Amino acid sequence: MPPRAQLCSPPTPWRCAQALCCASAFSLAAASGPWGEGEGDGCVAAWALSFAFTLLLLLAHLAGRPPPRRDLPLALALACAVACAAATVLWPLGQLRDQPDGRRRHLRAAATAASALAAVCYGAEVAATRGRPGETVPYLATPPGLLKVAQCVTAAVLVGVAAALGAAGGPAGWRWCLGIYGAGMAAALLAVLVCGGILGVPGGCGGWDAVWARRVLVGYAALGVLAYGAATVLWPLEAFDEGRGGRARRPHGCGAHCPWDRAVLVALGTALNLLLYLGDLAQAGRVVLLRV
Structure with missing residues (x-):
C-alpha cells in the first residue's frame, strides 16, 4: 500500500484544469449578457461553487495543508462532476436554443464547452484517485x-x-x-x-x-x-x-x-x-x- 502522504496528495494538474474550465464557463456566461432565471442561475452557481471549492483545495495544497483524508476531495470532485454535467445539459437547453447567430450565441456555446470539459476533468480525477480492489481507503x-x-x-x-x-x-x-x-x-x-x-x-x-x-x-x-x-x-x-x-x-x-x-x-x-x-x-x- 502506498504511503499515506501519496494517498492524500491532490492531483494538482487536474485541479488547475478544473478551476480554469469552471472560471471560463461562468465568465463566458456572464459576458453573454443576462440569462434566464432559475436554470441559468443554477448553472452559473454550479460553475462558481465548483471553482470556489477547487480553488480552496489548490490553495490548501500550496500552503502545505492538504486534506487529511483522501476521500473528502474525491467526494467533492464527484459532486462537482455531476453538477457540471447537469449544467452542460441545462445551460444550452434554456440559454442557447433559439438564440440568433451572433456574439451572445457564440459565448454561450463556449460556456457549454467549458462546462463539459470541467465535468470531464472532475470525472478524470475521480477515476484516477478512487479506491482500488484490495486497497484500504476511507x-x-x-x-x-x-x-x-x-x-x-x-x-x-x-x-x-x-x-x-x-x-x-x-x-x-x-x-x-x-x-x-x-x-x-x-x-x-x-x-x-x-x-x-x-x-x-x-x-x-x-x-x-x-x-x-x-x-x-x-x-x-x-x-x-x-x-x-x-x-x-x-x-x-x-x-x-x-x-x-x-x-x-x-x-x-x-x-x-x-x-x-x-x-x-x-x-x-x-x-x-x-x-x-x-x-x-x-x-x-x-x-x-x-x-x-
Whole structure:
C-alpha cells in the first residue's frame, strides 16, 4: 500500500484544469449578457461553487495543508462532476436554443464547452484517485461511498428542475415525486456525512462491524430502489399520458423553455438515480452476505 502522504496528495494538474474550465464557463456566461432565471442561475452557481471549492483545495495544497483524508476531495470532485454535467445539459437547453447567430450565441456555446470539459476533468480525477480492489481507503473513496455522493447531487438537480416545472402545485403523482426527490436528497446527504465520519461518528460506516449497522445500509439502498422505482413510473405517467392531461409528444413550436423538455430530463434523471440505488443495493447486499 502506498504511503499515506501519496494517498492524500491532490492531483494538482487536474485541479488547475478544473478551476480554469469552471472560471471560463461562468465568465463566458456572464459576458453573454443576462440569462434566464432559475436554470441559468443554477448553472452559473454550479460553475462558481465548483471553482470556489477547487480553488480552496489548490490553495490548501500550496500552503502545505492538504486534506487529511483522501476521500473528502474525491467526494467533492464527484459532486462537482455531476453538477457540471447537469449544467452542460441545462445551460444550452434554456440559454442557447433559439438564440440568433451572433456574439451572445457564440459565448454561450463556449460556456457549454467549458462546462463539459470541467465535468470531464472532475470525472478524470475521480477515476484516477478512487479506491482500488484490495486497497484500504476511507469510506467515501469506495464504490458505495461514491454512489451515495452521486445520489445526493442527482436528487438535488431533480428537486430544482421539478420545482421549476411547478411539480409542487401539479398532479398528485408529481407532488409525490417531488417529495421522493427531496427526502432522497436529505437521506443521501445524511448517509454521506455519517459514513464519511464528518459528523464525528468514529470510523464512519467503514468502522461499523455490527450486523445491524450493515443492514441499515442495505435498508437505505432498498428504500431508495422502492422510492425511485415508484417515481420512475409516476413521473412519466403524469407527464406523458394524454389520458391524465400529459403530452406524449413535444408540442409543436415549443420554445427554449419548453416544459416538455424538462419533464423528459426529470424522467431520465429519475431513472439514473434508480440505477445508482440498484448499484448501491448490490454493493451493500454483497457485504452483508459475505460477512453475516
